[in-house]
Amino acid sequence: MKGYGIWVGRKVVRMLLLLVGVSIAAFVLVSVSPVDPLQTNVGQVALGSMSQEQIAKLEEYWGVGESPLKRYLSWAGDFVRGDMGVSLLYRQEVSHVIGVKLKNSLWLMAAAWVLSGVVGFILGIVAGWNQGRWPDKLIKGYSLLIASTPAFWLALVLLMVFAVWLGWLPVGLSVPIGVEASGVTLWDRVRHGILPALTLSITGVSNIALHTREKMIEVMESDYMLFARARGESVWAMVKNHVLRNISLPALTLQFGSISEIFGGSVLVEQIFSYPGLGQAAVTAGLGSDVPLLLGITIISAAIVFGGNLAANLLYGIIDPRIRRGAAKQ
């Protein structure tokens, strides 16, 4: 088990290093921008309502006096201690803004992540099992078409059909306007989340379905499936014993790796459905030159993506005996 522990440790360290890299890259990008966040937001209520101390800190990060390295170090130092600075637009602690938005987004992304994963997985199995016949062609065609469809246009079409024409679902906002937060029922949340989640799921399905299909074909052509047939195993036994066993792992890995895409999709989808999540906040921050918020969102989302990749790696290590027992042996 010691070998496995070292293996896990390496993965974690690598992830932390990547996160540092992301923070540096993001910091450099916002620093070279010709847009001056302070100038842009000067005179706005934002600065007026801030304490002297907060303004001093902003100038320390984004002012022109200090060297870039020094600015990065002081910003990063505060960030690690949990102080992500103050959002210029929301006039609140960045950590607080991200916390609220992330909670909204997580519902949406988790629903889409699970739904697209399950549906895509099943479609992939069906397509692979029927390779070359009509169910396969249908599923493959659908997946390829969806892969070519921009998420934001799909969102517009769904909005048009379900919210405008049929009037079944609300046009936007995760909660009805003018209702006290405590008055929001779960049903309200669900109702407003359906279309965004649906859009994300529909687009998310294609990737996992195509990959599972490939894996499925590999499994179907494998010697062990041939042997299973030769041993008279029933279809159900084959699915249970061999198919699920051999394709769940790659599918799970892929799905954990696809968090980045779901996140990217959520930025667009949240914007269209006015869903107050992290994606919409990112757009607002970008358009409004709210640099502290933009940086905070970048790092948190990268952390989530790397976390997903790490989870996939660990999962592989735990489930796949070739890695688990192999590493333990070394």
Added chain:
Amino acid sequence: MKKSFLGWNGRKRTFVLFTLALVLLGVVTLWGQLGAEKALETDFSRKDLAPCLAYPFGTDWMGRDMFLRTLTGLSMSIRIGLLAAGVSALVAVVLGTAAATLGRRVDSVITWVIDLVMGIPHILLLILISYACGRGFRGVVTGVALTHWTSLARVMRGEVLQLKEAPYIQMAEKLGTKRLAIIRKHMLPHLFPQFLVGLILMFPHAILHEASITFLGFGLSPEQPAIGVILSESMKYLAMGKWWLALFPGLLLVLTVVLFDVAGESLRRLLDPGSAHV
């Protein structure tokens, strides 16, 4: 004899498909560019027309012909896509080969950078780069160019690594063939098709991302006839029942992306001797 004839038939069909896709894309690009001026023409006497024979995609609230506007927008997107994907592919080739040939340390650094770029959600990175460039045309092109090279770079790295180990290349080295000659004679012929297919398959992503980022307001400015701008504007009129403003431009965008995909996939099939008879 019969078999090889049929194989040729399959190749021929793929070739026709490839050509057809390219021609259609060329028509869209040219038509859009030639009709650019007309696309901006406003005429309030014909505003808010639903699709009809004269205006197949309808007109908007300023009486602009949506069909021409869409073509112009797509043409713009295609050109941006070509430019950005071209730069991206170049980056991919350089970094991919460098990782495979310049030793372990360079390799681990480049692999690390690839992981890094892949770790930031695409759209978010695009927003950051667009912000860094002060938005606008330059921001989009830089953004798309800097975010799309990762997977092709991985492919190129893998290919070169594999080629280096290939027996005939090791043999050529042992026989004293010059390094440059090996690269030119034995490696490039293998890498070029991979590169070309990777490049063409990068276009659809580039176009989609250009449209997305413009849609969000980070890309081209609202005055420019970009597909993202058109779709973003259409949102305001959706609730008023002007469905054609969003539906047709989007459909044409999907078609463009599909055409690029078809072109890339058929080229892959044409260049891959293994699948020649499929």
Added chain:
Amino acid sequence: MEIEEVKDREEREPEELLHIEHLSVSFEQYQGGMEKGDLQVIRDLNVTIRKGEITAVVGASGSGKSLLAHAVLGILPYNATRRGKINYRGQELTQEREAKLRGREIVLVPQSIGFLDPLMKIGPQIRKGKKDKASRKRVDAILKGYSLKPEVGELYPFELSGGMNRRVLVSTALMETPRLVIADEPTPGLEMKLARRVMEHFRELADQGAGVLLITHDLELAMETADWIVVFYGGTTLEEARASDFQEEKLLRHPYTRALWRAMPQNGFAAIPGTQPYAAHMPTGCPFGPRCSRCTEECLQPVPWKEIRGGRVRCAHTEE
């Protein structure tokens, strides 16, 4: 009453366990969309397997021998068509019967550990995922029979040592009592000593009354362990002979068999000029014709299967 019936049936049962006549297997291939082609890989093949004996089908690697096993088991790919007659225990072996018997009465011993699911432990794999107590006990008993510890059942295929591999593969055949064991190339790349030990397992199964169909490219091994040797060439069988016939060249019936015999190290190591024809370019007559020095007009037509000196041969020139 019941027992007597079973006994009665067994007494009446013919010595022949499996009788294959005029078997052909062809593949339907789509080439470039709508056009179809038919590729005949096995044609007019005849083999007989007898109870308690090992029959080896010997042919070059990649000549389509495995399809014979797949045809008997009824696990050919869906684009394959099987024609001809297969009789099993005196009755025709239909698709339905195959489906009922495979894995139970008719079992396959695969050629390598690659035929085991890499993510399933050995024990569950031998008992096909069944979890009941009786199955578990049976697995332990089978493993013990091959002097493997019960713990082997808890290992994954990649953890098996080379020495265990073979015994585990044979174990998979024994969950139920097989009457016909098909071993497809069970000794690939094994050195002679190990290969012999593997063959001992099959001899044991035969001694217990099962018929064994051994598909191999190794003539020497077949000569040592099989009772019957069937020579497979160009998708068909050219000769069926007792293993003892291979003691002397003159006892053999087909020019190809004789050429094979002469190609053995101890008999002169003489290579046969030419190569086996590809399935799509198979001559209508004797497939060995193009390489045979005795080839005449008659050999260009389909050659009938005839009985000579207790064996069978497909050659126009073999005399009594």
